Amino acid sequence: MPTDGPPLPDPKARTLARGERRYRRKVASPKQWQAIQAAKLGPCRVCTAPTANGGDWGIVQLHHVVSREDHGDDVADNIVPLHAGGEGGFGNCHDLVTRRVKWACKSLLASLTDAEYAYVIQRGGAGYFERAYGVRYERP
Numbered sequence: 001m002p003t004d005g006p007p008l009p010d011p012k013a014r015t016l017a018r019g020e021r022r023y024r025r026k027v028a029s030p031k032q033w034q035a036i037q038a039a040k041l042g043p044c045r046v047c048t049a050p051t052a053n054g055g056d057w058g059i060v061q062l063h064h065v066v067s068r069e070d071h072g073d074d075v076a077d078n079i080v081p082l083h084a085g086g087e088g089g090f091g092n093c094h095d096l097v098t099r100r101v102k103w104a105c106k107s108l109l110a111s112l113t114d115a116e117y118a119y120v121i122q123r124g125g126a127g128y129f130e131r132a133y134g135v136r137y138e139r140p
Contacts, residue, residue, distance in 0.1 A: 041060060042060075042081050045112075046083070046093035046107045062082075070123075070124060071123065072123060100134045105134065110137075
């Protein structure tokens with residue numbers, strides 16, 4: 001290798017020999033987030049209580065089923081609505097799922113659509129639910 005002169009880029013063969021490129025997750029633009037919100041804003045997937053949800057539309061948050069840390073994309077099949085928390089601690093479903101409370105996680109996973117379930121299996125594998133949520137879950 002020459003030690004004098006300007007640095008040269010690595011040859012293509014050496015670059016390819018480094019292995020597979022690191023995965024880059026899909027990040028939604030503000031316009032894409034608006035479309036996801038319009039499609040996904042609805043009843044909380046944990047409590048699904050119409051009486052509680054009807055007045056709490058403003059405090060519903062969007063939750064990534066496959067977390068961003070686990071390379072979950074900002075796509076509609078990876079997003080579900082959960083309550084962010086209300087007065088007196090009612091409707092705090094997002095916090096319950098984040099803290100891996102078993103009944104809340106099971107309720108969330110049971111509410112997944114076929115497309116959402118397929119996304120989780122494709123992205124995280126069959127054991128993702130147990131690793132991420134601490135519960136065993138398989139489609140009935």
